[in-house]
Amino acid sequence: xxxxxxxxxxxxxxxxxxxxxRRQAEKLSDGQLDMMFRGARSFNGWTDEAVxxxxxxxxxxxxxxxxxxxxxxxxxxxxxxxxxxxxxLKAILFDNNKEKTVQAPAIAIFGNDHAFYxxxxxxTPFRPTAIKERxxxxxxxxxxxxxxxxxxxxxxxxxxxxxxxxxxxPMQGLDKPAADxxxxxxTEVKTxxxxxxxxxxxxxxxxxxxxxxxxxxxELL
Ligand SMILES: Cc1cc2nc3c(=O)[nH]c(=O)nc-3n(C[C@H](O)[C@H](O)[C@H](O)COP(=O)(O)O)c2cc1C
Numbered sequence: 001x002x003x004x005x006x007x008x009x010x011x012x013x014x015x016x017x018x019x020x021x022r023r024q025a026e027k028l029s030d031g032q033l034d035m036m037f038r039g040a041r042s043f044n045g046w047t048d049e050a051v052x053x054x055x056x057x058x059x060x061x062x063x064x065x066x067x068x069x070x071x072x073x074x075x076x077x078x079x080x081x082x083x084x085x086x087x088x089l090k091a092i093l094f095d096n097n098k099e100k101t102v103q104a105p106a107i108a109i110f111g112n113d114h115a116f117y118x119x120x121x122x123x124t125p126f127r128p129t130a131i132k133e134r135x136x137x138x139x140x141x142x143x144x145x146x147x148x149x150x151x152x153x154x155x156x157x158x159x160x161x162x163x164x165x166x167x168x169x170p171m172q173g174l175d176k177p178a179a180d181x182x183x184x185x186x187t188e189v190k191t192x193x194x195x196x197x198x199x200x201x202x203x204x205x206x207x208x209x210x211x212x213x214x215x216x217x218x219e220l221l
Pocket of ligand 1: 043174209
């Protein structure tokens with residue numbers, strides 16, 4: 001995907017769109033950075049404020065713009081809100097996660113589609129067969145590509161939840177093969193993790209765990 005063809009009309013339009021966006025966009029304020037990163041927490045309980053269809057669509061429409069390898073989009077999401085769907089999920093959650101999860105107004109089940117390359121022509125229309133050929137010629141690449149890019153997309157989803165002013169509670173404590181059976185039967189989608197979201201109840205937040213400082217994790221070369 002790295003060959004550099006001469007820019008065509010669509011490339012020039014894309015470049016102008018970046019210039020225009022830079023003219024309009026402002027930096028995030030300190031408060032917005034707190035909301036997205038520094039002050040945001042993983043929640044273990046929720047108010048009963050509903051999460052609307054509009055909010056879920058807004059979260060998806062932000063998430064879907066995050067970058068992935070060659071624009072593959074393996075993430076599939078089941079959004080659980082009904083009592084029936086919650087009962088199905090509850091049965092396969094690890095015990096510690098059961099009550100707090102089904103109490104959430106919404107829960108996203110993130111699955112990675114291992115047949116992601118079948119959508120090559122839609123997602124990279126200017127090179128409509130390259131990824132599919134690469135994956136079918138090298139099947140060992142399929143799972144790492146599905147997992148890397150699906151997990152990136154799920155992380156973008158959590159940040160989009162925060163960006164629209166809601167809170168997230170990610171979890172991987174569930175029986176994933178059972179989740180595959182219950183929610184993705186007949187597909188190549190494999191459960192990755194889940195994320196409760198809504199308005200978090202601050203009385204369910206624990207003391208913060210430390211993070212590595214810059215010098216412990218990064219090296220300037
Ligand atoms: C992929 C993933 C899986 C997690 N699984 C669980 C889980 O099964 N149960 C749980 O209580 N918390 C789970 N967590 C929550 C983490 O413990 C929490 O996000 C982390 O400690 C950071 O907390 P903070 O965001 O409040 O600083 C998970 C988080 C992530 C991102």
